[in-house]
Amino acid sequence: MDTLIEGFQEAFRLLISLDREVLQIIAVSLRVSGTALVFSVLIGLPLGTFLGLASFPGKKIITAFLYTGMGFPPVVVGLFVFIIFSNAGPLGDLNWLFTTRAIVVAQTVIALPLVAGFIMTAVMGVDKNLLLQLRTLGVTRFQMIWTIIKEARLGALIAIIAGFGAVISEVGAVMLVGGNIRGKTRVLTTAIMLETRQGRFGLAIALGIILLTITFIINIFMLNLQEKERN
Amino acid sequence: MKKLLKAGLIFALVVGVGIFMSHEIQAESIRLATTTSTEDSGLLDELLPIFTEETGIEVEVVAVGTGQALEIGRRGDADILMVHAPDLEKEFIEDGYGTERTYIMYNDFVIVGPPEDPAGLSDLVGERADIETAMTAIYEAGNDGSLRFLSRGDDSGTYLKEIALWEMTGLEDVEDTGWYNALGQGMGSTLITANEMAGYALTDRGTFLSMAEGLANLKILYKGDEALNNPYGIIPLNPEVFENANYEAAQQLVDFMVRDDIQKKIGEFGIDTFGQPLFFSGEE
Numbered sequence: 001m002d003t004l005i006e007g008f009q010e011a012f013r014l015l016i017s018l019d020r021e022v023l024q025i026i027a028v029s030l031r032v033s034g035t036a037l038v039f040s041v042l043i044g045l046p047l048g049t050f051l052g053l054a055s056f057p058g059k060k061i062i063t064a065f066l067y068t069g070m071g072f073p074p075v076v077v078g079l080f081v082f083i084i085f086s087n088a089g090p091l092g093d094l095n096w097l098f099t100t101r102a103i104v105v106a107q108t109v110i111a112l113p114l115v116a117g118f119i120m121t122a123v124m125g126v127d128k129n130l131l132l133q134l135r136t137l138g139v140t141r142f143q144m145i146w147t148i149i150k151e152a153r154l155g156a157l158i159a160i161i162a163g164f165g166a167v168i169s170e171v172g173a174v175m176l177v178g179g180n181i182r183g184k185t186r187v188l189t190t191a192i193m194l195e196t197r198q199g200r201f202g203l204a205i206a207l208g209i210i211l212l213t214i215t216f217i218i219n220i221f222m223l224n225l226q227e228k229e230r231n
Numbered sequence: 232m233k234k235l236l237k238a239g240l241i242f243a244l245v246v247g248v249g250i251f252m253s254h255e256i257q258a259e260s261i262r263l264a265t266t267t268s269t270e271d272s273g274l275l276d277e278l279l280p281i282f283t284e285e286t287g288i289e290v291e292v293v294a295v296g297t298g299q300a301l302e303i304g305r306r307g308d309a310d311i312l313m314v315h316a317p318d319l320e321k322e323f324i325e326d327g328y329g330t331e332r333t334y335i336m337y338n339d340f341v342i343v344g345p346p347e348d349p350a351g352l353s354d355l356v357g358e359r360a361d362i363e364t365a366m367t368a369i370y371e372a373g374n375d376g377s378l379r380f381l382s383r384g385d386d387s388g389t390y391l392k393e394i395a396l397w398e399m400t401g402l403e404d405v406e407d408t409g410w411y412n413a414l415g416q417g418m419g420s421t422l423i424t425a426n427e428m429a430g431y432a433l434t435d436r437g438t439f440l441s442m443a444e445g446l447a448n449l450k451i452l453y454k455g456d457e458a459l460n461n462p463y464g465i466i467p468l469n470p471e472v473f474e475n476a477n478y479e480a481a482q483q484l485v486d487f488m489v490r491d492d493i494q495k496k497i498g499e500f501g502i503d504t505f506g507q508p509l510f511f512s513g514e515e
Contacts, residue, residue: 087307087475097308098293179293197419198271199445
């Protein structure tokens with residue numbers, strides 16, 4: 001119990017005093033996860049929309065892969081990304097291992113199936129009558145797709161929230177490919193891991209509270225956006 | 232709203248790609264793959280800033296188990312290694328991955344456990360005080376059901392030492408017993424687990440002392456046998472094998488570590504906080 005109270009006090013103190021190292025860890029976390037999210041939306045939005053609309057042979061298999069990806073163990077993603085970017089691996093020449101770039105790649109791979117999957121479901125949920133109506137109105141293909149995306153935007157928002165939640169809270173893959181280098185690739189989750197390992201529970205809890213607060217604020221922001229969109 | 236959404240999307244795109252593509256402008260840096268024990272003790276935090284200030288070379292520390300550190304070296308994913316497994320280090324050099332191993336410092340392994348000490352390690356004196364007797368005492372007390380043993384079980388230098396000690400004592404079936412727990416975790420986590428379970432563990436003195444404040448259920452019960460010495464070596468990667476390796480900067484770090492004033496700092500590190508040094512500089 002004492003440790004918990006201590007943790008809250010420590011979190012408060014760190015936030016008030018704007019501890020430089022903690023601020024940097026927060027910045028790296030947001031930068032990396034934000035970038036990964038942008039990439040996964042850039043790929044996931046068209047992919048999910050396409051899968052939600054088109055029908056073609058083999059779609060079932062691709063959908064099954066996508067659903068599997070939604071529950072893919074991040075640490076396995078980390079393992080593959082590690083091997084690929086390791087000096088002895090196929091993309092070793094890039095020297096991305098143990099940099100934030102490797103983390104962005106891993107997080108993008110983790111978030112992409114979530115984003116694409118949720119968007120696909122949202123697109124599939126768009127009223128079929130609307131499609132028929134649009135067709136009779138003789139709209140262009142592009143206009144139709146745009147209308148559908150707009151109709152599915154609430155679902156798309158959930159897709160983004162889910163993707164962000166998954167990557168900002170990820171620890172296994174980030175630890176493996178980032179190496180938890182102080183001032184470089186240390187993010188909130190790996191910092192929590194390090195502090196816990198060293199028995200500094202107070203600081204670990206403090207960082208945990210900061211992580212929760214960040215995701216909470218971002219979700220509030222997203223909910224506001226959702227509210228506005230609905231009206 | 233549509234316009235706003237579009238503008239926002241384009242903005243996010245530009246920022247995202249920009250951040251991702253921008254090369255971080257930074258000073259020359261080398262990557263040191265090392266064991267969790269050196270990072271967790273805080274020694275590197277004290278020494279490396281001095282090195283950076285003098286040479287302008289930043290040192291990126293990746294702290295993993297000795298096994299993984301050596302593997303990172305074999306794959307060429309670092310410039311220099313600092314580990315504590317002399318036999319494996321020798322093999323690493325013989326295989327051509329590293330240029331030369333330079334001895335830096337040593338500390339020692341100790342056996343920690345609950346103050347009640349059911350294995351009676353603290354009573355071992357005189358002729359009965361060798362490490363074989365101690366390991367046997369733990370084994371017997373374990374089989375009696377009066378203690379648990381927490382092992383790192385993770386391919387670290389400490390784990391390799393522990394296995395060597397069991398083998399030396401002729402107790403090779405220890406991993407099959409019910410009281411032996413191989414965790415597959417770092418030294419810190421293993422000590423925390425031992426503290427919670429009031430169990431025994433082999434640890435390096437430095438990590439234990441640096442965490443002792445939070446480990447009320449553990450104390451040092453056995454120490455001192457020569458077999459428990461724990462020498463740390465530093466090995467630059469071989470630039471002939473790994474083109475990427477920054478040998479010159481790595482060698483500068485080696486020279487720095489063995490310099491008299493830095494060796495003195497190593498020998499004094501921890502005295503202020505723990506009343507005794509965590510590492511010793513002297514002979515191997």
